Amino acid sequence: MGPVHAGVIEPGHFRFNCIGERVLHLEIQLGYQHRAVENLFYTVQAKRLPILAENIAGDTTIGHSLCMAQAVEALTSVTPDKGAQIIRTIALELERLANHIGDLGALSGDVAFLPPANYFGRLRGDFLNLSLLLCGNRFGKGLVRPGGVCFSLDDDIRATLGERLKELKPQMGHVFELLFSASTVRARFEYCGIVSTDDAEKLGLVGPAGRASGIGYDVRREFSTEYYGKIDIPENKKTSCDVYARARIRYDEILQSINIIQSLIKKPVQTQCVNDSNYNLSASSFVVTLNEAWRGEVSHVMLTDKEGKILRYKVKDPSFHNWMGLAMSLRDTGISDFPLNNKSFNLSYCGFDL
Amino acid sequence: MLNTLKNRFEQGYRTCDYPKEKPAVFSRYRGKPIIQKDVSNDMVKACANACPQDAIDVDSKKIDMGRCVFCGTCERISNGKFVRFSGDFEISTFRKEHLLTDGDLPALAEHSKQHFKKLFGRSLQLRQVSAGGCNACEADLNVLATPFFDLARFGINFVASPRHADGIVVTGPVSRNMKTALLKTYDAIADPKVVIAVGSCAITGGPFLGSPEITQGLDTILPVDLFIPGCPPHPLTNLHALLTFFK
Numbered sequence: 240m241g242p243v244h245a246g247v248i249e250p251g252h253f254r255f256n257c258i259g260e261r262v263l264h265l266e267i268q269l270g271y272q273h274r275a276v277e278n279l280f281y282t283v284q285a286k287r288l289p290i291l292a293e294n295i296a297g298d299t300t301i302g303h304s305l306c307m308a309q310a311v312e313a314l315t316s317v318t319p320d321k322g323a324q325i326i327r328t329i330a331l332e333l334e335r336l337a338n339h340i341g342d343l344g345a346l347s348g349d350v351a352f353l354p355p356a357n358y359f360g361r362l363r364g365d366f367l368n369l370s371l372l373l374c375g376n377r378f379g380k381g382l383v384r385p386g387g388v389c390f391s392l393d394d395d396i397r398a399t400l401g402e403r404l405k406e407l408k409p410q411m412g413h414v415f416e417l418l419f420s421a422s423t424v425r426a427r428f429e430y431c432g433i434v435s436t437d438d439a440e441k442l443g444l445v446g447p448a449g450r451a452s453g454i455g456y457d458v459r460r461e462f463s464t465e466y467y468g469k470i471d472i473p474e475n476k477k478t479s480c481d482v483y484a485r486a487r488i489r490y491d492e493i494l495q496s497i498n499i500i501q502s503l504i505k506k507p508v509q510t511q512c513v514n515d516s517n518y519n520l521s522a523s524s525f526v527v528t529l530n531e532a533w534r535g536e537v538s539h540v541m542l543t544d545k546e547g548k549i550l551r552y553k554v555k556d557p558s559f560h561n562w563m564g565l566a567m568s569l570r571d572t573g574i575s576d577f578p579l580n581n582k583s584f585n586l587s588y589c590g591f592d593l
Numbered sequence: 594m595l596n597t598l599k600n601r602f603e604q605g606y607r608t609c610d611y612p613k614e615k616p617a618v619f620s621r622y623r624g625k626p627i628i629q630k631d632v633s634n635d636m637v638k639a640c641a642n643a644c645p646q647d648a649i650d651v652d653s654k655k656i657d658m659g660r661c662v663f664c665g666t667c668e669r670i671s672n673g674k675f676v677r678f679s680g681d682f683e684i685s686t687f688r689k690e691h692l693l694t695d696g697d698l699p700a701l702a703e704h705s706k707q708h709f710k711k712l713f714g715r716s717l718q719l720r721q722v723s724a725g726g727c728n729a730c731e732a733d734l735n736v737l738a739t740p741f742f743d744l745a746r747f748g749i750n751f752v753a754s755p756r757h758a759d760g761i762v763v764t765g766p767v768s769r770n771m772k773t774a775l776l777k778t779y780d781a782i783a784d785p786k787v788v789i790a791v792g793s794c795a796i797t798g799g800p801f802l803g804s805p806e807i808t809q810g811l812d813t814i815l816p817v818d819l820f821i822p823g824c825p826p827h828p829l830t831n832l833h834a835l836l837t838f839f840k
């Protein structure tokens with residue numbers, strides 16, 4: 240099936256090798272979203288770099304923007320101040336919140352439990368609007384630039400953010416309870432789409448998908464950037480390796496993210512907004528940047544030539560590893576479990592196709 | 594069961610009153626640009642030079658909303674003196690050239706294809722084709738199905754097959770690899786049909802301008818009836834466009 244699917248989603252082609260209803264293997268063929276983003280990075284003017292990074296994968300705008308900004312910062316003298324780091328951390332967590340909540344909504348929709356699907360859908364919108372509150376765009380576009388951020392966290396915005404979080408948190412808790420305490424939901428989530436720790440390690444699964452299969456790797460803990468060094472991120476790891484684990488990881492991370500943001504906005508945050516878009520990159524250099532976006536580890540690599548121009552730019556979205564995980568999860572399961580498994584990974588097509 | 598009911602009561606009724614009442618959007622939202630023409634040419638030039646999308650026309654002092662990604666750079670550089678972005682989300686047009694604007698847009702309700710209102714005013718079924726892009730436009734089209742916007746109450750739905758559809762909504766800069774699939778989907782829809790371009794990618798190529806892998810504007814390969822600018826367009830922008838154009 241595909242590239243044009245039944246829903247409002249990105250294009251990809253899926254080939255199911257089946258015996259009757261059993262899936263032997265799922266062949267995932269992508270590339271329909273290819274826009275030559277990596278090539279654009281070294282052909283366009285410097286002022287377009289942030290816009291390109293924001294549009295690699297719109298749902299991971301902050302994750303990719305941070306990687307790009309940190310790469311430029313590493314090769315120039317510009318550095319973000321403490322306030323900017325805090326704002327970037329908040330933005331990344333808001334992105335995580337909106338997407339994880341959306342995923343839980345989609346998962347409940349796929350097991351035909353519609354009340355939480357709708358509530359999560361609405362709550363996701365509320366969190367997207369918090370990004371809009373911060374920077375004027377629901378996906379955080381326009382916020383992160385090399386050297387800092389373009390929007391400060393003024394006290395009135397900080398107050399609104401705090402109030403909204405306080406209001407949303409208990410509502411979320413109740414919908415979680417509704418979803419996870421329903422025996423029908425558990426019956427569908429548990430033992431569905433298992434990717435063993437061994438397979439996950441061989442494939443190098445990252446992010447919630449990896450953590451659900453017993454791989455504790457989290458960039459926020461291991462290579463902390465921005466303000467994460469000062470935040471205690473627990474090791475989120477599950478061992479049941481199924482859809483339930485992937486849903487449950489999201490649940491844990493949602494609660495943690497809310498707490499992180501709440502603790503960061505307790506005190507006033509001051510930053511000097513940036514404007515400049517002329518960067519003098521150091522010559523003949525190489526930099527790798529990593530961040531834990533909501534899907535997992537995003538990484539960018541930048542290589543400059545003798546004159547400090549970008550020679551090669553490489554982008555790696557977490558989906559690069561995880562698509563194979565989806566294929567593995569479907570082996571020897573009923574084909575009707577595909578939608579549920581697909582949502583439990585919720586991977587990016589454009590992030591993979593570039 | 595009790596739990597389900599309790600949650601239902603807590604959630605309450607959340608659907609917005611649009612179009613009767615405009616919902617409030619947070620103040621940093623960047624909607625329709627307000628342009629002051631009586632500023633120095635130097636300031637306009639400074640904005641145009643800094644604009645990552647080269648969307649500012651210095652001579653006419655206008656902004657091309659088809660190219661613009663509403664990043665806010667020009668507003669910051671001119672300190673709001675040349676460009677200021679208002680909270681007005683009603684920014685769609687029925688002609689591409691109208692997107693090159695000095696802040697005035699022709700009323701969308703008075704467009705030339707009035708027969709569309711008769712044909713599709715009570716029921717409009719749309720097929721969405723995502724063709725390149727970053728998935729943000731798709732995400733903000735998807736939310737139209739959530740309780741807050743509830744598109745279905747207006748008789749407008751996104752359907753699974755082009756055979757069920759009255760038109761297509763295209764997002765993304767139409768990558769080379771999606772072009773055939775897009776044209777086939779278009780062909781599969783029965784006449785008369787509508788084509789809607791959503792987001793700056795679909796309108797001009799947007800952030801990917803200059804890439805050899807994309808089409809520089811959907812209107813170069815299909816007849817487009819409605820242009821919805823933004824990166825991505827706010828869901829209310831989409832809602833306004835669909836309601837005003839077809840209702």
Ligand code: SF4
Pocket residue numbers: 643644645646647648649656660661662663664665666667668
């Ligand atoms: S808001 Fe639009 S016109 Fe202004 S600088 Fe950004 S892309 Fe250019």
